[in-house]
Amino acid sequence: MACPVCRSVERQGGAGGERRPPARALHGDGWASRGVLSKRLWLGRREQAIADHHRRMANVLTAVIAAGVPILAWGLWVLDPWATVAGTVVVLGAKLWFVDRMVRLYDEAMGAVREAVPTAPRTVR
Template sequence: MADPGRLSERLMLMDEAAWARHANPWSGWSRLATLPLLSLAIWSRVWIGAWAWAPVVLVLLWTWLNPRLFPVPRRTDNWMSRGVLGERLWLARRKAPIPAHHARVAMILSAFSGLGAVVLGFGLWVLSPGWTAAGLVLAMGAKLWFLDRMVWLRQDMAGET
């Protein structure tokens, strides 16, 4: 079965240098705006018609550029940096296994995030504010919980307390 995280990493062309820069908390926190901005860009078809492709392309460009724009952080002892570094461990779990309890929860949270993306997509398709908001809350809530789990994973893998 294909791993959506690995697929995303390959599509984003994330190499070691990009991951090192993405560990900058400015990169991680600003990246959280991507899904709401993409939703707004897609919704803008109501107001600007076919010109909505322009903001969609800009958000996708931002998504690709974001992990490359910020410098390598001087410190990684903050929640977001640890979450990003833990996500890196998660994506490399086939080469370097991670504790089963982390893998199980991360898979469940990823499924909820995916479900949120489906709900969000439906809401954007039918232009329903309720479905769109529900999808955003579910997808982003699960992603933030996933990131929190990645902080825990990184701490466990590094032998930190």
């Protein structure tokens, strides 16, 4: 069920009066979606082996994030804008890089699954 605001915009024909196509269902094909889905692979790394280069890089990036947190916290504590910005850049930059590495992990894992599971040819109607 849509929210009341969404329904009223729908009744009016969209935000600017134009009709919009329906929202696409989430199938994990977006970068951020694959980053979120990859967390399950990362959390299950004890049961299923993960390539060493992914494991090593994730640990390095986690250490970089951990190193940036004290800089950010100190900058916030003493109200130093430069330390706060530096800590934020380090933490967020490393976190985005971490998510990107998780997306690569997810793509590799799903590529292996797609290759292992044959699919029936689709028929066009």
